[in-house]
Amino acid sequence: MKHPLADKNLYLLDMDGTIYLENDLIDGAADFINWLRDTGKDYVFLTNNSSKSADAYLEKLKRLNIPADRSNMFTSGQAACIFLRDLKENAKLYVVGTESLKAELRANGFTVAEGPDADVDFLLVGYDTELTYQKLVDACELLTREVNPVPFYATNPDWVCPAQKGKYLPDCHTMCDMLERATGKAPFYIGKPRKEMALGAIKFKGGDPARTALVGDRLYTDVACGVNAGIASVFVLSGEGTVEDIEKYGVTPTIVLDSVKDIIGCDAE
Ligand SMILES: [Mg+2]
Incomplete structure (x- = not known):
């Protein structure tokens, strides 16, 4: 059976709990980003924090050796710009x-x-x-x-x-x-879990919603944002969420994984 993420070429990524935990990289997160780059897939980090510019996040990602530039960062402030x-x-x-x-x-x-x-x-x-x-x-x-x-x-x-x-x-x-x-x-x-955040990020990247997946550790903000936008969603258990949340919040992700590491290779035959 084809993997539900097999044809995805754009990943919308939460950061805290998905890529890093406070100041430590989550195991396999760097491998995941490198796999995206090696296989020609694109990615953008989403943050609801509108107090800081994208640059503050880019500095943090750089410290953690995660390659990213302005084209890989989308804040709720940017979503507000598109929306308004x-x-x-x-x-x-x-x-x-x-x-x-x-x-x-x-x-x-x-x-x-x-x-x-x-x-x-x-x-x-x-x-x-x-x-x-x-x-x-x-x-x-x-x-x-x-x-x-x-x-x-x-x-x-x-x-x-x-x-x-x-x-x-x-x-x-x-x-x-x-x-x-x-x-x-x-x-x-405007920010997560509103569909405007995911749809704004896809517009920002020039992506196709049908080939986009949103990945996050919070069911009621990240996964709900993907569900509201009608795109694939990945619930990772590397942060604050647990499988019990699925029943608790009544939000159903496309797929549940331990971490982003488990996405690697999903496009293989
Ligand atoms: Mg998070």
Whole structure:
């Protein structure tokens, strides 16, 4: 029988728990990436973290000897660029986000407003590690203004971001919850598990959804993203997920593997 991944030529890869665990490479991950390269397959790392630019991740991958450049990295900030550009070219945004996210948006043709201007098209909230009270005030003003309250978008639906020593930091969803409490308005979230994240990454790579597989260690974000996008999904048990999660979350991957190492050779006759 043909392997379910036999014809896949583009892999969308989660990082933490799939390629590395904190600062250590997962056994066989480097072999897997080398196999992709040797057999002419393409890959892109997905991250919901919109606080850092792709470069911060590239440095980490480089330290771990995983070959990758800008063409192998796709953040929820990039997904937001594609998503919002489809709604309106060159829109004016008010951004509750880092300077790095704002730079990415400007590079994609958006105007970033300095304040709650009357002509702002969309409010975009990211994982803002540079959050100020003034940004929250401005966002509330835009969401509740009487004439044309702005549509509300957010880069990623994570409440927390894992930090060192098992601790967690407040992420994008937690910041949006403050605004929701204050205004009664909730955002549309763009990152994993939304299909927009996977479809955006495929568009970014010029890939074919039918020949793409998404690989991750979290069922309710990674695998769910693949399922929502209608593409093949691989649930790897090298990170935080367990097989019990399949019943718990009601999300069914195309295939369950111990790690990415087990994908090697899936295209053999
Ligand atoms: Mg992960």
